[in-house]
Amino acid sequence: xxxxxxxxxxxxxxxxxxxxxxxxxxxxxxxxxxxxxxxxxxxxxxxxxxxxxxxxxxxxxxxxxxxxxxxxxxxxxxxxxxxxxxxxxxxxxxxxxxxxxxxxxxxxxxxxxxxxxxxxxxxxxxxxxxxxxxxxxxxxxxxxxxxxxxxxxxxxxxxxxxxxxxxxxxxxxxxxxxxxxxxxxxxxxxxxxxxxxxxxxxxxxxxxxxxxxxxxxxxxxxxxxxxxxxxxxxxxxxxxxxxxxxxxxxxxxxxxxxxxxxxxxxxxxxxxxxxxxxxxxxxxxxxxxxxxxxxxxxxxxxxxxxxxxxxxxxxxxxxxx
Ligand code: UDP
Ligand code: MG
Numbered sequence: 001x002x003x004x005x006x007x008x009x010x011x012x013x014x015x016x017x018x019x020x021x022x023x024x025x026x027x028x029x030x031x032x033x034x035x036x037x038x039x040x041x042x043x044x045x046x047x048x049x050x051x052x053x054x055x056x057x058x059x060x061x062x063x064x065x066x067x068x069x070x071x072x073x074x075x076x077x078x079x080x081x082x083x084x085x086x087x088x089x090x091x092x093x094x095x096x097x098x099x100x101x102x103x104x105x106x107x108x109x110x111x112x113x114x115x116x117x118x119x120x121x122x123x124x125x126x127x128x129x130x131x132x133x134x135x136x137x138x139x140x141x142x143x144x145x146x147x148x149x150x151x152x153x154x155x156x157x158x159x160x161x162x163x164x165x166x167x168x169x170x171x172x173x174x175x176x177x178x179x180x181x182x183x184x185x186x187x188x189x190x191x192x193x194x195x196x197x198x199x200x201x202x203x204x205x206x207x208x209x210x211x212x213x214x215x216x217x218x219x220x221x222x223x224x225x226x227x228x229x230x231x232x233x234x235x236x237x238x239x240x241x242x243x244x245x246x247x248x249x250x251x252x253x254x255x256x257x258x259x260x261x262x263x264x265x266x267x268x269x270x271x272x273x274x275x276x277x278x279x280x281x282x283x284x285x286x287x288x289x290x291x292x293x294x295x296x297x298x299x300x301x302x303x304x305x306x307x308x309x310x311x312x313x314x315x316x317x318x319x320x321x
Contacts, residue, residue, distance in 0.1 A: 003037040003062070005029065005108065006087030010077035011053065012043040014095040016203055018052040025101040026060065032108050038063045041081040044071030057307045064308035068301050075177035076301040078157065083170050084306075090166045092157045096200045099158040103195040107160040116162040116188040122154040122197045132212075139216045147224035149184045155192070159183065175293050175300060178219035185223070221286055228287055231280040238276065242269070 007025065011018070022038075029036040040057075042050045042065060053065045066080055078092055089111050093099040099120065107118040143151055157179055161169075168186045221227060249262070 001035065002086045002088065003035040004033045004088050005036045006085035006090045007036070007038045007104075008041070008078065008081035008085050008090060008092045009038065009095050010041045010043050010074050010081060011045060011049050011095045012071060012074070012077070013045045013047050013049060014203060015045070015047040015049045015052060017095050017097060018049060018056060021095055021097060021101075022056055022060075022063065024097070025104075028101040028104050032105050036062060037085070037087060039081045039085050040065045041077040042067045043074065043077035044068055054307055061309050065306070066303055067305045067307070069304045070302070072301040075179050078179060079170075079177055080301045080303065082166055085166065088163050089160050090163070091160045094156075094158070096203065098197050098200055099156075100195060100198065103158075103193065104160075106193045110191055110193060111160050111162065114189070115191045116165055117183075117186075117190040118160040119152060119155045119190060119192040120158040120195045121152070121192040122156065123194050124196055135212075135216075139220075143220055143223070146220060146226040147181075149181055149223050151180055151184050152190075152192070156180075157183075158195070162188070164188070173294075174222070175298070176218055176222045176290060177300065178215075178222045181219055181223045217286075218290075221290065225287070227283050231276075231283065234276065234280075238273070 007029070009021070014021075025038065029038075040053050040063060042053055050065070050067055053063075056063045057065050064084070066084055068077060068080060072080075081092065082090060089108065091104060091107065093101075103120055107120065110118040140151060140153055161183075165186055165188050169182060172182060174182075245265075249265070
């Protein structure tokens with residue numbers, strides 16, 4: 001019989017959080033439902049995380065472990081977990097207790113009321129400095145204007161999704177897994193519940209600022225082709241300005257004759273246009289790289305071993321578990 005609720009958790013070097021997490025999560029799940037499972041994905045941790053997870057699995061077989069062959073990144077690990085989760089409701093959450101398990105009963109209650117997606121909405125951003133907060137706000141502002149998909153604010157991966165929703169996500173073939181965008185793209189009847197996000201319990205965040213920026217940019221280009229199209233507009237504007245300038249120079253030459261050879265105007269034009277062209281070429285290159293990634297069609301992740309009584313079904317074709 002499939003479990004009613006699956007919790008999916010990616011682990012990457014979280015050795016200090018494994019026991020602490022289950023100590024809090026298991027009682028909460030027991031209180032909510034008779035049939036649950038926790039799908040843990042070990043995303044190539046270099047510490048003892050896997051051993052601890054296997055221990056937890058032996059102690060309670062409802063805790064299942066999927067060991068990936070190397071570190072594939074959180075988004076891929078989450079995809080692996082979602083593909084293996086069998087529950088009628090699936091809840092992805094972080095291992096570092098920034099997503100308090102105590103919020104789960106409220107989410108399940110909303111789901112039982114008939115909502116297909118229950119978002120956990122962060123009431124605070126305790127773990128971010130001013131710079132991070134501003135950057136996040138700027139990202140959402142730009143994303144909202146450039147993309148058709150609306151990203152709900154202050155919402156992370158912590159949410160409850162009905163089986164219907166998970167089935168759609170499992171079928172999405174794209175390799176650039178900007179989960180926030182993917183989650184928002186699928187739609188369905190959504191609602192939210194508030195929660196407080198405490199700072200990370202143990203270890204440190206795996207997000208360097210630069211990596212976060214790259215992530216934001218690739219999320220943007222995955223859900224909007226505005227950066228690709230905008231160059232036509234910029235090119236047209238610059239051409240129009242250049243044309244006006246040519247007319248002005250011609251008229252001037254006709255009236256006043258040739259004065260100092262126009263070194264500045266030529267060099268400025270060349271440099272400016274060269275810069276614009278390189279920039280637009282870079283943007284096109286970014287999309288081309290993305291097409292290349294998708295065209296290769298490699299699996300999102302590779303599973304080394306699964307620790308579960310019954311092998312979890314992988315709903316994604318062509319991936320072995
Ligand atoms: N994580 C992962 N693979 C990675 C990086 C992170 O599976 O390459 C997991 C990590 O173990 C944690 C979750 O993703 O469970 C969130 O990571 P983190 O706390 O570093 O992100 P933040 O909370 O800072 O966004
Ligand atoms: Mg965290």
